Amino acid sequence: MTKRDEIKLLGTAASPYVNRVQFVLKLKSIEYEFIEENLACKSELLLTSNPVYKKIPVLFHANKPPISESLVIIEYLDEFRPDVHRILPSAPIDRADNRFWANYIDNKYFPLYEDLRQTPGKEGKEAVKKQILEGSVLLEEAFEKFSNGKAYFGGDDIGYLDVVLGCFLGWVQFGNKHNEFNAFDEVKTPKLAKWADRMLSHESLQGIIPGNETLMNFYMMLQIHKPPRAA
Known part of the structure:
Protein backbone atom coordinates (compact mmCIF):
# COMPACT_ATOMS: atom_id res chain seq x y z
CA MET A 1 0.00 0.00 0.00
CA ARG A 81 0.82 -0.19 -9.94
CA PRO A 82 0.37 -2.75 -12.77
CA ASP A 83 -0.90 -5.51 -10.48
CA VAL A 84 -4.11 -3.65 -9.51
CA HIS A 85 -6.80 -2.91 -12.12
CA ARG A 86 -4.71 -2.61 -15.26
CA ILE A 87 -6.03 0.33 -17.30
CA LEU A 88 -4.34 0.01 -20.69
CA PRO A 89 -4.64 -3.20 -22.74
CA SER A 90 -1.59 -5.43 -23.00
CA ALA A 91 -1.28 -5.64 -26.81
CA PRO A 92 0.71 -2.76 -28.39
CA ILE A 93 -1.79 -2.32 -31.25
CA ASP A 94 -4.69 -2.11 -28.78
CA ARG A 95 -2.82 0.45 -26.68
CA ALA A 96 -2.17 2.51 -29.80
CA ASP A 97 -5.85 2.37 -30.78
CA ASN A 98 -6.90 3.42 -27.28
CA ARG A 99 -4.47 6.35 -27.35
CA PHE A 100 -5.81 7.46 -30.73
CA TRP A 101 -9.34 7.76 -29.36
CA ALA A 102 -8.14 9.38 -26.14
CA ASN A 103 -6.47 12.02 -28.29
CA TYR A 104 -9.74 12.50 -30.20
CA ILE A 105 -11.72 12.92 -26.97
CA ASP A 106 -9.28 15.42 -25.46
CA ASN A 107 -8.46 17.46 -28.56
CA LYS A 108 -11.56 17.27 -30.75
CA TYR A 109 -14.64 16.18 -28.81
CA PHE A 110 -14.58 17.75 -25.35
CA PRO A 111 -13.20 21.14 -26.53
CA LEU A 112 -16.52 21.53 -28.38
CA TYR A 113 -18.18 22.11 -24.98
CA GLU A 114 -15.91 25.08 -24.35
CA ASP A 115 -16.64 26.26 -27.89
CA LEU A 116 -20.35 25.98 -27.08
CA ARG A 117 -19.90 28.10 -23.95
CA GLN A 118 -18.00 30.79 -25.81
CA THR A 119 -20.13 30.89 -28.97
CA PRO A 120 -22.68 33.73 -29.01
CA GLY A 121 -26.18 33.54 -30.49
CA LYS A 122 -28.65 30.71 -30.92
CA GLU A 123 -27.64 29.90 -34.48
CA GLY A 124 -23.97 29.61 -33.58
CA LYS A 125 -24.71 27.42 -30.57
CA GLU A 126 -26.92 25.13 -32.63
CA ALA A 127 -24.05 24.60 -35.06
CA VAL A 128 -21.73 23.58 -32.20
CA LYS A 129 -24.39 21.26 -30.74
CA LYS A 130 -24.57 19.54 -34.12
CA GLN A 131 -20.82 18.96 -34.05
CA ILE A 132 -21.05 17.52 -30.53
CA LEU A 133 -23.79 15.11 -31.59
CA GLU A 134 -21.76 14.05 -34.64
CA GLY A 135 -18.83 13.40 -32.33
CA SER A 136 -21.05 11.37 -30.01
CA VAL A 137 -22.02 9.13 -32.94
CA LEU A 138 -18.32 8.51 -33.64
CA LEU A 139 -17.82 7.61 -29.99
CA GLU A 140 -20.81 5.25 -30.14
CA GLU A 141 -19.10 3.44 -33.01
CA ALA A 142 -15.84 3.33 -31.05
CA PHE A 143 -17.67 1.93 -28.04
CA GLU A 144 -19.19 -0.85 -30.14
CA LYS A 145 -15.73 -1.78 -31.42
CA PHE A 146 -13.87 -1.69 -28.11
CA SER A 147 -16.57 -3.14 -25.85
CA ASN A 148 -17.31 -6.10 -28.15
CA GLY A 149 -20.85 -6.28 -26.80
CA LYS A 150 -19.82 -5.95 -23.16
CA ALA A 151 -20.44 -3.25 -20.56
CA TYR A 152 -17.40 -0.99 -20.95
CA PHE A 153 -14.90 0.28 -23.47
CA GLY A 154 -12.52 -2.00 -21.60
CA GLY A 155 -14.85 -4.99 -22.03
CA ASP A 156 -15.98 -6.63 -18.81
CA ASP A 157 -14.43 -3.93 -16.64
CA ILE A 158 -13.41 -0.28 -16.77
CA GLY A 159 -10.46 0.42 -19.05
CA TYR A 160 -8.47 3.34 -20.40
CA LEU A 161 -11.19 4.93 -22.56
CA ASP A 162 -13.78 4.49 -19.83
CA VAL A 163 -11.53 6.63 -17.62
CA VAL A 164 -10.71 9.15 -20.36
CA LEU A 165 -14.33 9.76 -21.42
CA GLY A 166 -15.97 8.95 -18.09
CA CYS A 167 -14.30 11.88 -16.35
CA PHE A 168 -16.30 14.25 -18.58
CA LEU A 169 -19.73 12.88 -17.65
CA GLY A 170 -20.41 15.54 -15.02
CA TRP A 171 -19.76 18.28 -17.55
CA VAL A 172 -21.74 16.44 -20.23
CA GLN A 173 -24.77 16.40 -17.92
CA PHE A 174 -24.18 20.05 -17.02
CA GLY A 175 -23.95 20.97 -20.72
CA ASN A 176 -27.08 19.02 -21.54
CA LYS A 177 -29.07 20.78 -18.81
CA HIS A 178 -27.93 24.31 -19.57
CA ASN A 179 -28.02 24.03 -23.36
CA GLU A 180 -31.19 21.96 -23.69
CA PHE A 181 -29.86 19.01 -25.66
CA ASN A 182 -28.67 15.46 -25.04
CA ALA A 183 -25.14 14.59 -26.13
CA PHE A 184 -25.70 10.87 -25.55
CA ASP A 185 -29.04 10.42 -27.24
CA GLU A 186 -30.96 7.21 -26.50
CA VAL A 187 -31.96 7.00 -30.17
CA LYS A 188 -28.72 7.95 -31.95
CA THR A 189 -26.27 6.67 -29.33
CA PRO A 190 -28.19 4.12 -27.22
CA LYS A 191 -25.16 2.08 -26.18
CA LEU A 192 -23.26 5.16 -25.07
CA ALA A 193 -26.31 6.40 -23.15
CA LYS A 194 -26.49 3.11 -21.22
CA TRP A 195 -22.72 3.18 -20.71
CA ALA A 196 -22.97 6.68 -19.21
CA ASP A 197 -25.63 5.53 -16.72
CA ARG A 198 -23.50 2.51 -15.85
CA MET A 199 -20.42 4.66 -15.29
CA LEU A 200 -22.20 7.24 -13.15
CA SER A 201 -23.47 4.50 -10.84
CA HIS A 202 -20.08 2.75 -10.60
CA GLU A 203 -18.76 2.77 -7.04
CA SER A 204 -15.30 3.94 -8.11
CA LEU A 205 -16.69 7.18 -9.54
CA GLN A 206 -18.72 8.05 -6.46
CA GLY A 207 -17.37 11.22 -4.85
CA ILE A 208 -15.18 11.98 -7.86
CA ILE A 209 -17.58 13.32 -10.48
CA PRO A 210 -18.36 16.86 -9.24
CA GLY A 211 -21.91 17.92 -8.42
CA ASN A 212 -23.90 20.68 -10.07
CA GLU A 213 -22.94 23.34 -7.50
CA THR A 214 -19.21 22.70 -7.96
CA LEU A 215 -19.58 22.78 -11.73
CA MET A 216 -21.68 25.95 -11.65
CA ASN A 217 -19.09 27.76 -9.51
CA PHE A 218 -16.35 26.75 -11.93
CA TYR A 219 -18.52 27.72 -14.90
CA MET A 220 -19.08 31.19 -13.45
CA MET A 221 -15.34 31.57 -12.89
CA LEU A 222 -14.79 30.74 -16.56
CA GLN A 223 -17.44 33.26 -17.57
CA ILE A 224 -15.46 35.96 -15.75
CA HIS A 225 -11.91 35.01 -16.68
CA LYS A 226 -12.62 33.59 -20.15
CA PRO A 227 -15.81 35.39 -21.23
CA PRO A 228 -17.87 34.32 -24.29
CA ARG A 229 -16.93 35.81 -27.65
CA ALA A 230 -18.70 38.98 -28.69
CA ALA A 231 -21.64 38.55 -31.07
Whole structure:
Protein backbone atom coordinates (compact mmCIF):
# COMPACT_ATOMS: atom_id res chain seq x y z
CA MET A 1 0.00 0.00 0.00
CA THR A 2 1.37 3.39 -1.00
CA LYS A 3 1.52 5.79 1.92
CA ARG A 4 -0.77 8.80 1.60
CA ASP A 5 2.08 11.30 1.99
CA GLU A 6 4.08 9.72 -0.86
CA ILE A 7 1.63 10.83 -3.55
CA LYS A 8 0.07 14.27 -3.84
CA LEU A 9 -2.27 15.55 -6.52
CA LEU A 10 -2.54 19.24 -7.35
CA GLY A 11 -5.84 20.18 -8.96
CA THR A 12 -9.39 21.35 -8.53
CA ALA A 13 -12.51 19.26 -7.95
CA ALA A 14 -14.30 20.67 -11.00
CA SER A 15 -11.60 19.67 -13.52
CA PRO A 16 -12.39 16.52 -15.52
CA TYR A 17 -8.66 16.10 -16.17
CA VAL A 18 -8.03 16.01 -12.43
CA ASN A 19 -11.06 13.73 -11.96
CA ARG A 20 -9.61 11.11 -14.30
CA VAL A 21 -6.43 10.93 -12.23
CA GLN A 22 -8.53 10.63 -9.06
CA PHE A 23 -10.51 7.88 -10.78
CA VAL A 24 -7.39 5.83 -11.53
CA LEU A 25 -5.98 6.40 -8.05
CA LYS A 26 -9.22 5.03 -6.62
CA LEU A 27 -9.36 2.08 -9.02
CA LYS A 28 -5.85 1.16 -7.99
CA SER A 29 -6.47 1.75 -4.26
CA ILE A 30 -3.64 4.31 -4.06
CA GLU A 31 -3.89 6.77 -1.19
CA TYR A 32 -2.95 10.37 -1.90
CA GLU A 33 -3.14 13.91 -0.59
CA PHE A 34 -5.24 16.34 -2.63
CA ILE A 35 -4.00 19.93 -2.93
CA GLU A 36 -6.69 22.35 -4.11
CA GLU A 37 -5.53 24.84 -6.76
CA ASN A 38 -7.14 28.24 -7.41
CA LEU A 39 -7.06 28.64 -11.17
CA ALA A 40 -8.16 32.27 -10.93
CA CYS A 41 -4.90 33.00 -9.13
CA LYS A 42 -2.40 30.26 -9.90
CA SER A 43 -0.11 29.20 -7.10
CA GLU A 44 3.67 29.26 -7.10
CA LEU A 45 3.55 25.49 -6.66
CA LEU A 46 1.69 25.08 -9.95
CA LEU A 47 3.85 27.57 -11.85
CA THR A 48 7.07 25.94 -10.73
CA SER A 49 5.95 22.30 -11.00
CA ASN A 50 4.42 22.70 -14.48
CA PRO A 51 6.27 25.69 -15.97
CA VAL A 52 5.57 24.67 -19.58
CA TYR A 53 1.75 24.51 -19.59
CA LYS A 54 0.97 25.96 -16.14
CA LYS A 55 -2.05 23.63 -15.96
CA ILE A 56 -3.51 21.05 -13.61
CA PRO A 57 -3.30 18.22 -12.77
CA VAL A 58 0.20 17.75 -11.42
CA LEU A 59 1.18 14.56 -9.59
CA PHE A 60 3.94 14.49 -7.00
CA HIS A 61 5.36 11.09 -6.10
CA ALA A 62 7.91 11.01 -3.29
CA ASN A 63 11.14 12.68 -4.43
CA LYS A 64 10.55 12.16 -8.15
CA PRO A 65 10.08 15.08 -10.56
CA PRO A 66 6.48 16.37 -10.86
CA ILE A 67 4.35 14.69 -13.54
CA SER A 68 1.98 16.81 -15.62
CA GLU A 69 -0.79 16.14 -18.18
CA SER A 70 -3.59 13.78 -17.14
CA LEU A 71 -3.02 11.12 -19.80
CA VAL A 72 0.67 10.97 -18.94
CA ILE A 73 -0.19 10.68 -15.25
CA ILE A 74 -2.68 7.84 -15.61
CA GLU A 75 -0.25 5.86 -17.76
CA TYR A 76 2.43 6.45 -15.14
CA LEU A 77 0.08 5.17 -12.43
CA ASP A 78 -0.79 2.15 -14.57
CA GLU A 79 2.90 1.26 -14.82
CA PHE A 80 3.58 2.12 -11.19
CA ARG A 81 0.82 -0.19 -9.94
CA PRO A 82 0.37 -2.75 -12.77
CA ASP A 83 -0.90 -5.51 -10.48
CA VAL A 84 -4.11 -3.65 -9.51
CA HIS A 85 -6.80 -2.91 -12.12
CA ARG A 86 -4.71 -2.61 -15.26
CA ILE A 87 -6.03 0.33 -17.30
CA LEU A 88 -4.34 0.01 -20.69
CA PRO A 89 -4.64 -3.20 -22.74
CA SER A 90 -1.59 -5.43 -23.00
CA ALA A 91 -1.28 -5.64 -26.81
CA PRO A 92 0.71 -2.76 -28.39
CA ILE A 93 -1.79 -2.32 -31.25
CA ASP A 94 -4.69 -2.11 -28.78
CA ARG A 95 -2.82 0.45 -26.68
CA ALA A 96 -2.17 2.51 -29.80
CA ASP A 97 -5.85 2.37 -30.78
CA ASN A 98 -6.90 3.42 -27.28
CA ARG A 99 -4.47 6.35 -27.35
CA PHE A 100 -5.81 7.46 -30.73
CA TRP A 101 -9.34 7.76 -29.36
CA ALA A 102 -8.14 9.38 -26.14
CA ASN A 103 -6.47 12.02 -28.29
CA TYR A 104 -9.74 12.50 -30.20
CA ILE A 105 -11.72 12.92 -26.97
CA ASP A 106 -9.28 15.42 -25.46
CA ASN A 107 -8.46 17.46 -28.56
CA LYS A 108 -11.56 17.27 -30.75
CA TYR A 109 -14.64 16.18 -28.81
CA PHE A 110 -14.58 17.75 -25.35
CA PRO A 111 -13.20 21.14 -26.53
CA LEU A 112 -16.52 21.53 -28.38
CA TYR A 113 -18.18 22.11 -24.98
CA GLU A 114 -15.91 25.08 -24.35
CA ASP A 115 -16.64 26.26 -27.89
CA LEU A 116 -20.35 25.98 -27.08
CA ARG A 117 -19.90 28.10 -23.95
CA GLN A 118 -18.00 30.79 -25.81
CA THR A 119 -20.13 30.89 -28.97
CA PRO A 120 -22.68 33.73 -29.01
CA GLY A 121 -26.18 33.54 -30.49
CA LYS A 122 -28.65 30.71 -30.92
CA GLU A 123 -27.64 29.90 -34.48
CA GLY A 124 -23.97 29.61 -33.58
CA LYS A 125 -24.71 27.42 -30.57
CA GLU A 126 -26.92 25.13 -32.63
CA ALA A 127 -24.05 24.60 -35.06
CA VAL A 128 -21.73 23.58 -32.20
CA LYS A 129 -24.39 21.26 -30.74
CA LYS A 130 -24.57 19.54 -34.12
CA GLN A 131 -20.82 18.96 -34.05
CA ILE A 132 -21.05 17.52 -30.53
CA LEU A 133 -23.79 15.11 -31.59
CA GLU A 134 -21.76 14.05 -34.64
CA GLY A 135 -18.83 13.40 -32.33
CA SER A 136 -21.05 11.37 -30.01
CA VAL A 137 -22.02 9.13 -32.94
CA LEU A 138 -18.32 8.51 -33.64
CA LEU A 139 -17.82 7.61 -29.99
CA GLU A 140 -20.81 5.25 -30.14
CA GLU A 141 -19.10 3.44 -33.01
CA ALA A 142 -15.84 3.33 -31.05
CA PHE A 143 -17.67 1.93 -28.04
CA GLU A 144 -19.19 -0.85 -30.14
CA LYS A 145 -15.73 -1.78 -31.42
CA PHE A 146 -13.87 -1.69 -28.11
CA SER A 147 -16.57 -3.14 -25.85
CA ASN A 148 -17.31 -6.10 -28.15
CA GLY A 149 -20.85 -6.28 -26.80
CA LYS A 150 -19.82 -5.95 -23.16
CA ALA A 151 -20.44 -3.25 -20.56
CA TYR A 152 -17.40 -0.99 -20.95
CA PHE A 153 -14.90 0.28 -23.47
CA GLY A 154 -12.52 -2.00 -21.60
CA GLY A 155 -14.85 -4.99 -22.03
CA ASP A 156 -15.98 -6.63 -18.81
CA ASP A 157 -14.43 -3.93 -16.64
CA ILE A 158 -13.41 -0.28 -16.77
CA GLY A 159 -10.46 0.42 -19.05
CA TYR A 160 -8.47 3.34 -20.40
CA LEU A 161 -11.19 4.93 -22.56
CA ASP A 162 -13.78 4.49 -19.83
CA VAL A 163 -11.53 6.63 -17.62
CA VAL A 164 -10.71 9.15 -20.36
CA LEU A 165 -14.33 9.76 -21.42
CA GLY A 166 -15.97 8.95 -18.09
CA CYS A 167 -14.30 11.88 -16.35
CA PHE A 168 -16.30 14.25 -18.58
CA LEU A 169 -19.73 12.88 -17.65
CA GLY A 170 -20.41 15.54 -15.02
CA TRP A 171 -19.76 18.28 -17.55
CA VAL A 172 -21.74 16.44 -20.23
CA GLN A 173 -24.77 16.40 -17.92
CA PHE A 174 -24.18 20.05 -17.02
CA GLY A 175 -23.95 20.97 -20.72
CA ASN A 176 -27.08 19.02 -21.54
CA LYS A 177 -29.07 20.78 -18.81
CA HIS A 178 -27.93 24.31 -19.57
CA ASN A 179 -28.02 24.03 -23.36
CA GLU A 180 -31.19 21.96 -23.69
CA PHE A 181 -29.86 19.01 -25.66
CA ASN A 182 -28.67 15.46 -25.04
CA ALA A 183 -25.14 14.59 -26.13
CA PHE A 184 -25.70 10.87 -25.55
CA ASP A 185 -29.04 10.42 -27.24
CA GLU A 186 -30.96 7.21 -26.50
CA VAL A 187 -31.96 7.00 -30.17
CA LYS A 188 -28.72 7.95 -31.95
CA THR A 189 -26.27 6.67 -29.33
CA PRO A 190 -28.19 4.12 -27.22
CA LYS A 191 -25.16 2.08 -26.18
CA LEU A 192 -23.26 5.16 -25.07
CA ALA A 193 -26.31 6.40 -23.15
CA LYS A 194 -26.49 3.11 -21.22
CA TRP A 195 -22.72 3.18 -20.71
CA ALA A 196 -22.97 6.68 -19.21
CA ASP A 197 -25.63 5.53 -16.72
CA ARG A 198 -23.50 2.51 -15.85
CA MET A 199 -20.42 4.66 -15.29
CA LEU A 200 -22.20 7.24 -13.15
CA SER A 201 -23.47 4.50 -10.84
CA HIS A 202 -20.08 2.75 -10.60
CA GLU A 203 -18.76 2.77 -7.04
CA SER A 204 -15.30 3.94 -8.11
CA LEU A 205 -16.69 7.18 -9.54
CA GLN A 206 -18.72 8.05 -6.46
CA GLY A 207 -17.37 11.22 -4.85
CA ILE A 208 -15.18 11.98 -7.86
CA ILE A 209 -17.58 13.32 -10.48
CA PRO A 210 -18.36 16.86 -9.24
CA GLY A 211 -21.91 17.92 -8.42
CA ASN A 212 -23.90 20.68 -10.07
CA GLU A 213 -22.94 23.34 -7.50
CA THR A 214 -19.21 22.70 -7.96
CA LEU A 215 -19.58 22.78 -11.73
CA MET A 216 -21.68 25.95 -11.65
CA ASN A 217 -19.09 27.76 -9.51
CA PHE A 218 -16.35 26.75 -11.93
CA TYR A 219 -18.52 27.72 -14.90
CA MET A 220 -19.08 31.19 -13.45
CA MET A 221 -15.34 31.57 -12.89
CA LEU A 222 -14.79 30.74 -16.56
CA GLN A 223 -17.44 33.26 -17.57
CA ILE A 224 -15.46 35.96 -15.75
CA HIS A 225 -11.91 35.01 -16.68
CA LYS A 226 -12.62 33.59 -20.15
CA PRO A 227 -15.81 35.39 -21.23
CA PRO A 228 -17.87 34.32 -24.29
CA ARG A 229 -16.93 35.81 -27.65
CA ALA A 230 -18.70 38.98 -28.69
CA ALA A 231 -21.64 38.55 -31.07
